[in-house]
Amino acid sequence: xxxxxxxxxxxxxxxxxxxxxxxxxxxxxxxxxxxxxxxxxxxxxxxxxxxxxxxxxxxxxxxxxxxxxxxxxxxxxxxxxxxxxxxxxxxxxxxxxxxxxxxxxxxxxxxxxxxxxxxxxxxxxxxxxxxxxxxxxxxxxxxxxxxxxxxxxxxxxxxxxxxxxxxxxxxxxxxxxxxxxxxxxxxxxxxxxxxxxxxxxxxxxxxxxxxxxxxxxxxxxxxxxxxxxxxxxxxxxxxxxxxxxxxxxxxxxxxxxxxxxxxxxxxxxxxxxxxxxxxxxxxxxxxxxxxxxxxxxxxxxxxxxxxxxxxxxxxxxxxxxxxxxxxxxxxxxxxxxxxxxxxxxxxxxxxxxxxxxxxxxxxxxxxxxxxxxxxxxxxxxxxxxxxxxxxxxxxxxxxxxxxxxxxxxxxxxxxxxxxxxxxxxxxxxxxxxxxxxxxxxxxxxxxxxxxxxxxxxxxxxxxxxxxxxxxxxxxxxxxxxxxxxxxxxxxxxxxxxxxxxxxxxxxxxxxxxxxxxxxxxxxxxxxxxxxxxxxxxxxxxxxxxxxxxxxxxxxxxxxxxxxxxxxxxxxxxxxxxxxxxxxxxxxxxxxxxxxxxxxxxxxxxxxxxxxxxxxxxxxxxxxxxxxxxxxxxxxxxxxxxxxxxxxxxxxxxxxxxxxxxxxxxxxxxxxxxxxxxxxxxxxxxxxxxxxxxxxxxxxxxxxxxxxxxxxxxxxxxxxxxxxxxxxxxxxxxxxxxxxxxxxxxxxxxxxxxxxx
Amino acid sequence: xxxxxxxxxxxxxxxxxxxxxxxxxxxxxxxxxxxxxxxxxxxxxxxxxxxxxxxxxxxxxxxxxxxxxxxxxxxxxxxxxxxxxxxxxxxxxxxxxxxxxxxxxxxxxxxxxxxxxxxxxxxxxxxxxxxxxxxxxxxxxxxxxxxxxxxxxxxxxxxxxxxxxxxxxxxxxxxxxxxxxx
Ligand SMILES: Nc1ncnc2c1ncn2[C@@H]1O[C@H](COP(=O)(O)OP(=O)(O)OP(=O)(O)O)[C@@H](O)[C@H]1O
Ligand SMILES: [Mg+2]
Numbered sequence: 001x002x003x004x005x006x007x008x009x010x011x012x013x014x015x016x017x018x019x020x021x022x023x024x025x026x027x028x029x030x031x032x033x034x035x036x037x038x039x040x041x042x043x044x045x046x047x048x049x050x051x052x053x054x055x056x057x058x059x060x061x062x063x064x065x066x067x068x069x070x071x072x073x074x075x076x077x078x079x080x081x082x083x084x085x086x087x088x089x090x091x092x093x094x095x096x097x098x099x100x101x102x103x104x105x106x107x108x109x110x111x112x113x114x115x116x117x118x119x120x121x122x123x124x125x126x127x128x129x130x131x132x133x134x135x136x137x138x139x140x141x142x143x144x145x146x147x148x149x150x151x152x153x154x155x156x157x158x159x160x161x162x163x164x165x166x167x168x169x170x171x172x173x174x175x176x177x178x179x180x181x182x183x184x185x186x187x188x189x190x191x192x193x194x195x196x197x198x199x200x201x202x203x204x205x206x207x208x209x210x211x212x213x214x215x216x217x218x219x220x221x222x223x224x225x226x227x228x229x230x231x232x233x234x235x236x237x238x239x240x241x242x243x244x245x246x247x248x249x250x251x252x253x254x255x256x257x258x259x260x261x262x263x264x265x266x267x268x269x270x271x272x273x274x275x276x277x278x279x280x281x282x283x284x285x286x287x288x289x290x291x292x293x294x295x296x297x298x299x300x301x302x303x304x305x306x307x308x309x310x311x312x313x314x315x316x317x318x319x320x321x322x323x324x325x326x327x328x329x330x331x332x333x334x335x336x337x338x339x340x341x342x343x344x345x346x347x348x349x350x351x352x353x354x355x356x357x358x359x360x361x362x363x364x365x366x367x368x369x370x371x372x373x374x375x376x377x378x379x380x381x382x383x384x385x386x387x388x389x390x391x392x393x394x395x396x397x398x399x400x401x402x403x404x405x406x407x408x409x410x411x412x413x414x415x416x417x418x419x420x421x422x423x424x425x426x427x428x429x430x431x432x433x434x435x436x437x438x439x440x441x442x443x444x445x446x447x448x449x450x451x452x453x454x455x456x457x458x459x460x461x462x463x464x465x466x467x468x469x470x471x472x473x474x475x476x477x478x479x480x481x482x483x484x485x486x487x488x489x490x491x492x493x494x495x496x497x498x499x500x501x502x503x504x505x506x507x508x509x510x511x512x513x514x515x516x517x518x519x520x521x522x523x524x525x526x527x528x529x530x531x532x533x534x535x536x537x538x539x540x541x542x543x544x545x546x547x548x549x550x551x552x553x554x555x556x557x558x559x560x561x562x563x564x565x566x567x568x569x570x571x572x573x574x575x576x577x578x579x580x581x582x583x584x585x586x587x588x589x590x591x592x593x594x595x596x597x598x599x600x601x602x603x604x605x606x607x608x609x610x611x612x613x614x615x616x617x618x619x620x621x622x623x624x625x626x627x628x629x630x631x632x633x634x635x636x637x638x639x640x641x642x643x644x645x646x647x648x649x650x651x652x653x654x655x656x657x658x659x660x661x662x663x664x665x666x667x668x669x670x671x672x673x674x675x676x677x678x679x680x681x682x683x684x685x686x687x688x689x690x691x692x693x694x695x696x697x698x699x700x701x702x703x704x705x706x707x708x709x710x711x712x713x714x715x716x717x718x719x720x721x722x723x724x725x726x727x728x729x730x731x732x733x734x735x736x737x738x739x740x741x742x743x744x745x746x747x748x749x750x751x752x753x754x755x756x
Numbered sequence: 757x758x759x760x761x762x763x764x765x766x767x768x769x770x771x772x773x774x775x776x777x778x779x780x781x782x783x784x785x786x787x788x789x790x791x792x793x794x795x796x797x798x799x800x801x802x803x804x805x806x807x808x809x810x811x812x813x814x815x816x817x818x819x820x821x822x823x824x825x826x827x828x829x830x831x832x833x834x835x836x837x838x839x840x841x842x843x844x845x846x847x848x849x850x851x852x853x854x855x856x857x858x859x860x861x862x863x864x865x866x867x868x869x870x871x872x873x874x875x876x877x878x879x880x881x882x883x884x885x886x887x888x889x890x891x892x893x894x895x896x897x898x899x900x901x902x903x904x905x906x907x908x909x910x911x912x913x914x915x916x917x918x919x920x921x922x923x924x925x926x927x928x929x930x931x932x933x934x935x936x937x938x
Binding site for chain 1: 790813814832859886896934935
């Protein structure tokens with residue numbers, strides 16, 4: 001929140017975060033000094049023309065001011081809120097553009113248009129204005145900020161507050177270049193790294209020795225006028241030893257660095273998954289599963305490639321280039337400089353190549369992600385695909401997404417395969433230049449043959465690494481994109497997290513209170529609006545109302561799967577945002593609308609929230625859920641494997657297992673979302689029995705469409721279009737003759753028809 | 757145990773209108789009432805009681821903008837579905853169009869000036885047909901290519917900024933967008 005604000009002020013167009021001085025002055029001129037400061041304001045960012053604009057609405061004292069900044073001179077209009085005339089303020093939600101209306105005595109007086117960006121502020125503003133109309137005075141206008149700056153944890157480098165969900169300063173992490181960041185993972189395994197790198201450097205140095213020995217062999221031992229023929233065997237011996245040492249170094253390098261690569265890939269995978277766990281549900285509804293899977297598996301594997309081979313090759317190659325350059329210069333400066341001529345051209349080529357490669361890699365990655373999303377979308381839905389005989393269509397969908405990858409790789413491979421021969425050609429030109437310079441001089445006797453052969457070997461040792469750097473460039477580019485993808489996960493802040501210094505509540509009583517709670521999933525449509533109620537510990541609440549009314553959303557907020565955008569949720573009088581998430585959720589039992597089981601045995605699934613539970617308790621829970629009998633009926637009993645998502649079970653069986661899971665957890669607050677929706681009436685009765693047993697003494701929220709299942713409820717909350725429409729006992733609501741009575745009548749009629 | 761039937765909703769229930777439909781597009785008449793809301797009448801019924809707080813919605817806001825417009829009552833129930841606007845009378849059509857323009861805001865991006873990467877937020881400085889704007893993109897996948905080739909940049913607050921024809925943009929814009937397409 002805080003960081004965002006600072007970011008916003010940096011931009012040029014008005015953001016609505018701060019009331020401009022000019023506007024405040026205008027308002028100040030017309031109001032008495034004691035109310036000169038507006039207590040609430042909002043900015044409408046769409047002008048009547050339909051373009052971006054700037055019109056302010058501000059509340060100061062009893063006046064609602066509208067300041068239109070779109071013309072050449074600001075225009076100020078005021079409406080008296082507490083005077084004779086009746087003032088209403090409403091917001092008409094639209095698609096991307098909502099309208100704030102001021103209606104005076106039934107006549108439209110002002111209409112301001114604003115985009116999604118301002119929606120939240122306007123909703124707040126409307127509340128403030130309404131409070132004022134009703135004569136309520138609200139001093140604490142904003143409630144507590146969601147993200148309170150943490151005073152003890154401040155980044156040493158940039159002195160920003162470090163958010164609670166991480167130990168590292170995300171800002172600084174982000175500032176660091178990908179490679180530096182990757183290196184910090186590499187350096188966690190110092191032993192592997194140093195041995196591998198040491199062996200690599202040693203091996204590279206040893207590589208420079210043989211040409212040197214060869215020179216002696218040719219010029220001093222083998223030549224017709226050689227003075228040291230007796231050096232032959234010792235020299236061969238040394239050569240052999242050097243080769244052996246080099247081979248061993250090679251082994252050490254490959255082995256240690258390959259392992260290092262795997263270690264880093266593992267660390268990143270584990271860290272990414274651990275971070276995913278912290279991310280809020282909203283993240284997962286938005287991200288295609290396939291993409292996430294891709295990032296964690298495929299991308300971490302690419303990093304292995306780079307760390308095992310790329311890293312060392314880049315280092316060694318650069319090292320080699322410098323060493324050999326020095327050696328060449330020392331031997332013959334002119335020849336050396338001739339050797340270097342192709343290098344600048346090569347560098348330019350490489351730079352251009354990199355620039356072209358990067359977007360291509362990005363694009364391929366995106367297409368690849370789409371392809372995996374098709375898979376993860378279709379495979380779990382195979383039943384539907386078959387039922388609607390859409391196999392051909394899905395095959396086509398997959399093939400075309402795979403083809404899209406193919407098409408893009410064509411560009412990519414075209415690019416680097418064209419780049420590659422260019423480099424080879426360039427380097428060969430280099431040797432031609434050297435030959436044409438040295439050839440005549442050898443014939444003329446200025447140059448010794450051995451000397452030149454050595455020189456030639458060094459030249460190839462010089463060009464080799466340059467070629468290598470070209471290859472590595474590609475590996476490096478791929479790795480950098482992959483690392484970026486993983487860091488992208490690690491850098492995503494969770495929106496729901498435990499703040500530091502949470503209020504400890506190891507055992508809650510189960511008093512639940514909603515205070516003016518509003519919520520939206522997408523920032524546009526309000527799914528809950530100003531919902532307030534209070535539930536006593538142990539009370540059973542039935543939640544009913546039309547489909548899409550916000551029932552599931554409401555219980556999601558109790559579990560704190562999401563945080564409300566406005567208002568607060570309290571448990572035992574503590575704002576859930578102040579509680580420890582783990583502590584909170586472990587005391588809330590949920591049976592979801594779509595029960596989800598994991599691949600594993602029946603027993604493991606029942607004990608999912610409670611791994612230490614012994615067999616007795618598992619059986620006890622299954623009994624209570626009326627699941628014991630059917631489980632024992634399976635040939636493998638409690639050891640039956642249920643398959644991914646519990647596919648091998650029937651809908652009712654899945655529901656009973658998830659009830660057993662909730663029972664075993666022994667929660668203080670129980671949430672049943674349509675727990676009996678997919679079963680026959682006899683099973684429903686059994687589940688109902690199980691539930692009746694379960695709700696005893698716990699605060700329970702039961703959602704049901706079949707109102708008969710809510711007969712035990714102490715009170716009913718009826719949610720309609722995100723608003724709490726009614727609240728009371730069955731009898732009271734029937735007497736009130738509202739939404740509930742209507743629902744009840746239709747169901748009774750339906751039941752009568754069915755009975756005939 | 758407390759009973760509170762929420763006050764404002766009691767009001768709402770009283771004025772709860774029964775669900776009505778209008779069969780013929782030609783019989784639909786709209787006007788704007790004093791409060792600024794749309795109201796509808798069925799001209800085939802004499803002395804018809806108006807339907808209040810009428811809302812207009814497009815069925816295919818992105819793929820079929822100009823077809824299938826739904827006219828709905830305050831409860832979100834459809835009064836009539838208009839496959840095209842050809843058959844309604846001129847005044848009504850003008851009102852429908854006015855209302856749709858007022859509730860929609862989907863600027864078209866004409867150029868991308870600069871993209872600032874920051875932690876947590878990427879700021880896209882763009883020019884649109886409605887003026888310059890800074891789009892705040894929170895997640896990489898919020899910049900997306902649609903099936904028809906257009907690109908949608910989603911603001912973290914929910915606003916959508918469309919690039920109808922990316923190839924028609926200047927080269928710098930194209931490069932910026934291509935590098936960040938998810
Ligand atoms: N993850 C989501 N993202 C965006 N919108 C959502 C999401 N989940 C639900 N909605 C929307 O929020 C509204 C309320 O949904 P909710 O699931 O709370 O309804 P419900 O009362 O539980 O309905 P039902 O009785 O059918 O289960 C619906 O209009 C739905 O379209
Ligand atoms: Mg639901």
